[in-house]
Amino acid sequence: METALEILQKYWKHDTFRPLQNNIIDSVLAGNDTFALLPTGGGKSICFQVPAMMKDGICLVVSPLVALMKDQVANLQKRDIKAIALTGGISADDTINLLDNCQFGNYKFLYLSPERLQSDWILDRIKSLPINLIAIDEAHCVSQWGHDFRPAYLKISLLKPHFPKVAFLALTASATQRVQEDIIAQLQLQKPVVFQQSFARKNIAYMVFETEDKNYRIEQILTKYPQPSIIYVRNRKSCLDVSSQLNAAGFRATFYHGGLPTKEKDKNMQRWMNEEVQVIVATNAFGMGIDKANVKTVIHIQLPENIENYYQEAGRAGRNEDKAFAVLLTAPSDTIQAENQFINALPDKKFLTEVYIKLCNYFRIAYGEGIDEQFSFNLNQFCQKYGFPALRTFNAMQFLDRQGIISLSQEFSEKITIQFLIESKEVIRYISLNQNDEEIILAILRTYPGIYDMQTAFNLPLVAKKSNAKENQVHAVLQKLKEKEIIDYHAKNNDATLIFNEVREDERTINRVSKFLENQNQLKKSQLRSVLDYVNDGKNCKSRTILGYFGETDTTDCGICSNCIKKQTTPIDNNTLSEKILSLLKMQDFDSRELEKLTKFQSADVIFAIQHLLENDRISINPNNQYTLRK
Template sequence: MISPKEILTRYWGYSTFRAPQEAIISSVLNQKDTIALLPTGGGKSICFQIPTLVQDGLCLVVSPLIALMNDQVQQLKDRNIKALALTSKISQNELPTIFDNLQFGNYKFLYISPEKLQTTIVQERIRNLNIQLIAVDEAHCISEWGHDFRPSYLQIHNLRDHFPKIPIIALTGSATTKVLEDISVQLKLNEPDIYRKSFARDNLAFRVVEAEDKLFKVEQVLKRTNGVTIIYVNTRRKTIELSDQLNTLGYTSTYYHGGLLYDEKIKQFENWITEKTPIIVATNAFGMGIDKPNVRVVIHYDVPNSIENYMQEAGRAGRDGKKAYSVILKNDSDIYQTKERFQKSIPTIDFIKKVYLQLNQFYRIAYGELQEETFDFNLSEFCNLYKFPVVLTYNVLKTLHKDGIILLDENFDRKSTIHFIGTNKQVFDYYERKPSFEKLIKLILRTYGGVFEGPKPINLNYIAKTIGMPFSTLIGQLKQFEKDEIIAFYHANSNAQIRFLVPREDNRTINPFSRGIEKRNNLKLHKMKALIDFIQNDTICRNIQLLHYFNETNLEKCGHCDVCQESNKHPNVSAENIPDLILTLLSQKKEVSSKELVLQINAKEQDVIFSLQLLVEKNRIGLTSQNKFRILE
C-alpha cells in the first residue's frame, strides 16, 4: 500500500505534513472516528483526502457550501483525481446516471450538502456505493452552540445507521469545547480521537484601534505594513466606496462582494492573488479557498460578526510564518450600531408567527393544506405589502428554512443586471432627445460604477423607491432602453423560490420550534456580547482573550498586541502633561493638525483629543480654515 507521504508528494508536491495532519491521517486509517479542530489555513481537507487515496473506495464528504464543494472538486480534478459534487443544480432525472458513474467509474470523492443528503433517492443510492470514509466538513454547524448552526446537519447521523463500521472524521476551523462535545454526540461518534491545534499565532499581532477617522487609520496601517492586504467591511456598497477612496489616494485596490457576477468575482480575485491589485476591500463573502501565504495585514473596517468569524478572517494573514497584523478599527458609534443591528435582526417568536401566517395567506394556502407547488417569491414586494422590515423578515425566512418549515432556494441573492452598451455621447444624446428618461439614467450612472464596462447587478426596488416610480413603470422604461440599444438588461423575475414543507397549522406549526429558536437567539446575544467585550477590553492581552474563548489553557501574553504594546510603552507623557506638550509643539510648528499631534505625542489618542478640546474651551488654541490648531495670541 502506498504511504500517506508518497500521496502527499505525488499529488500536492509537499514532503512533510503540518502538525497534527499526520496523526489525524493515522487515526483515520486505523478506522477510528476522529474530530479535527484546525484553525483557518490548517489544511483540514488533506486529513480526509489522503486517507481516501491511500485505500480503495469512496469518501463521502458532507459540506454546507456549494462554492466550497465546487472549489475542492476542481482542485482534485486538477490533480487528476476523480471527484463529483452533488448539488441542487443536479435534477432528479440525472441522479441514476450519476450514481452509476460513482459506483462503477472509480470515483474517489462525492461531495454533498446535508440538505441533498436527506432526499430519499440519494439515501437509497448511497447505500450501494463502496464508501470507506465519511467526512463532515464545517462540523460546528451541527451544534446549536456553533456560530453557523444548520438543523439539516442533525440528520447526518443517519449515515451511521447505514454505515455502522465506516469511520467518520468531523472537521471544523473554530469550535469551543461545548461544540466539540455536541459534534461527538450528534454524529454518534464512537470514542473519537480529538485533535486540536492551538489558535495561537506567534507571528500574528492582534490590534484593536480607536479610530474616528477610519480612512486615515487605514492609510497609517498600509504605510507601515506595505504588503498584500484584505480589508473587511459589512456592506457591498462600502466595498466599492472604500476601494475608490484608496485608489484616489494612490493605492492600488479592488473590491469583492457576494453580489458580483461570477466572471467579476474571478477577475477581482485573480487581480488580488497575482497582486495586480494587492489591496482588496471585501465583505465576508471573500473567504472560501483563500490560501495566499503573504497577506501582511487583515483590517476589519467594521466590527466582525463574531469571534469565530473574526478568527477565520484574521487568520488569513501571515500564513508564510512572517510577521503579520490583524487590525480592528472601532469607535463608540460602531459598538452602538452593532447592538442596534443585533436588535433589529433577531425576530421574536410572535413576529415569526406573523410572517408565517401572512406567507400562507400571500399564496392562499388553506388551513391544514400542504401545497407542494414551488412559488416565486419577491422579498421586497412581500414586505411592502405587509409593512414588514426587510432584514428582519429575511431572517424569519432563514429561520423557517433552517427548521424545515419552508424551503428557500439557494439563489435568493440572484440580481438583475444592467450594461450600458452605448458610448457616453450616445447616452447623453439619447436623454437629450427623450428628457423624460434623463432622471432615471442619471440615477443609475450615479449609483452604479462600471456599468459601461460590463453587466452590473442593480437593486430595482431601490431605484424605483429613490426615483419615486412604480416598479412596473421602471421595468418598462428599462426594457425601452434595451429596445433602443442603449443598455443590455437582465431582469431577475424573482429573488427567490419558496416551497412549503409542512401543512399549514399557523401557531401550531411554529410552537414545536419555539424553544430552539429562542435558544439560538440567546446564543447569538451571547456571541455578540463576547465580541464587544473583546473589542472593549484593553487591559488583557488580546491573544489571551481569544485563546480563553476557545477554552485553551496555555495562556501567555503575546507581547505584540495593542494591549501588550501599550503596557510596554511606558509613555513619558501623563494625561495632565499633554496640554503643555501640545502648546510646546504648536509654538514650534505654528499650525498642526490633530492627526499630526496624535502621532507625535506618546500617549493615548483619546487623551490627546480631550486635551485639545480643553485648550479650545479655555481659548488657549483655535482652529484655522485648514482645520489645523494654532496658539491664540
C-alpha cells in the same frame, strides 16, 4: 500498502505532517469516528485526503461552499487524483452521469453540498457507492449554536445507519465546547476520538485601534507593510468604495463580494493571488478555501458578528509562519451600527408569528391546510406588501426554515442587475431631454452610486417606491434605457422556492418553536457582547482573550498585540503633547491627521490629547473640521 507518509510525499510533496494530522489519519484508518478541531491553516483537507488514498473505494466529502469544493477538486486533479464535485446547477442527467462515474470510474473523491442530501434519489445513489470515509468539512455548520448554522447539515446523520462501518470525520477550525458537543450529537458520531489543536497563532499580532479616520489608518498600514493584504467590509457597496479610494491613493486594489459574476470573482481573486494587486477588499463571501501563505495583514474596518468569524478571517494572515497582523479599526459609532445590523434585526416571537400568518395569507393557505404546497417567492415584494423590514423578515424566514416549518431555497440575489454604460454628464443630458423619466433615473442614481462602475443588483420595488412610480413604469424606463444602449440590463427569474412542510396552525406552530428562537437570539446577543468586550478591553492580551473565548485557560501574554505593546511602552506625558499641539495651533489650524504627522505621536495619544483640550475649552473645531485655538 503505501504508508500515510509515503502518500503525503508522493502526491503532496511534503516530507512531514503538521501537528495532529498523522494522529487524525491513524484514528480514521482504525475505523474510528473522529472529531478534529484544527485552526485556520492547520491543514484539515490532508486529514481525509491521505487516508482515503490508502483505502479502496471513494471518500464522500460534504462541504458548504462551491468555491471551496472546486478549489479542492482542482488541486486533487493536478495531482492526478480522480475527484468530482456535485455542485448546484447541474442537470439531473449530468448528475446521474457523475454518480455513474463515481460508481464505475475508480474515482477517489466525491464532493457535494449538504443540500444535495435532501434529494432522496441522490441519497439512494450515494448509499450504493463504495464509500470508504465520510468527511464533514466546516462541521460547525451542523450546530444551531455555531456561527454559520446550515439546516441541511442536519441531514448528514441520515447516512450513519447506511454506513455503520465507515468512519465519519468531522472537521472545523472554530468551535466552542458547547458547539463541539452539539456537532458530535447531531452527526451521531459513535465514541469519537477528539483531536484539538490550540487556537494560538503565535505569529499573528492582534491589534485594535480606535481612529477618527479609518481610510488614513489603512493607508498607513498598507504603506508600512506592502505585502498581500485583505480588508474585510460589511457590504458590497463598501467593497467598491474602499477599493476605489485605495486605487485613487496610489495603492493597487481589487474587490470581491457574493454579487459579482463568477468570471469577475475569479479574475479579481487571481489578480490578488498572483500579486498583481496588493489588496483585496471583500465581504465575508471571500474566505473559505483561500490558501495564500504570505498574507501580511488582515484588516477589519467594521465590527464582526462574532469572535468565531473574526478568528477565521483574521487567521488568513501569516500562514507561512512569518509575523503577520490582524487589525480591527473601530470608531465610537461602530457599536450602534453593529447592534442595528446584528441585534435589532432579530425577530421576536410576536414578529415571527406575524410573518408566518401573513405568509400563509399571501399564498391563500387556509387554517389546517398547506402541507407540501410549493410556491415561487419574492422577498422584496412580500416585504413591500406588508410593510416588513427586509433583513428582519429574512431572519424570521431563515428561522422557520431551520425549524423545518418551511423549506426556503437560498436564492435571494436580485432578479435584476444594471450598469450605466455612458458617462454621468451624458446621463444628465438624457434626463434633460426626457423629463418624464427624470424621477426614476434620479432615484436609481441616488440609490446606487456605484452603478457606473459595475453590474449592480437592482431592487425594483425600492426604486419604484423612491420615485413614486409603479413597478411597471420603472421596468419600462429600464427597457428604454437598454434599447438606447445607455445601460447594460439583465433580468433573471430567480425567485426563491418556498415549500410549506406543515399544516397551518398559526400561534400553535410558533409556540412550539419559540423557545429555540429565544435561545438563538440570546446566542447572537452574547456573541456580539464578546466582540464588544474584545474591542473595548484596553488591558488584557488580545490573543489570550480570543483563546479564553474558545475555552483555553492555560495561556500567557503574546507580547505582540496592541495591549501587550501598550504595556511595554513608556507612558507619554500628556501635558507635553498638549503643549506641543497648542504651539502648533498658534501657527495655523490643523486637523487630527496633520497633528499626528507633526507631533509624531501615536493616533490614539493625539486624539486623547485633543479631546482633553476640547473638554477644557483650550481649542475648538472650525467649519473645515480643523482644530483652532480658543480666542
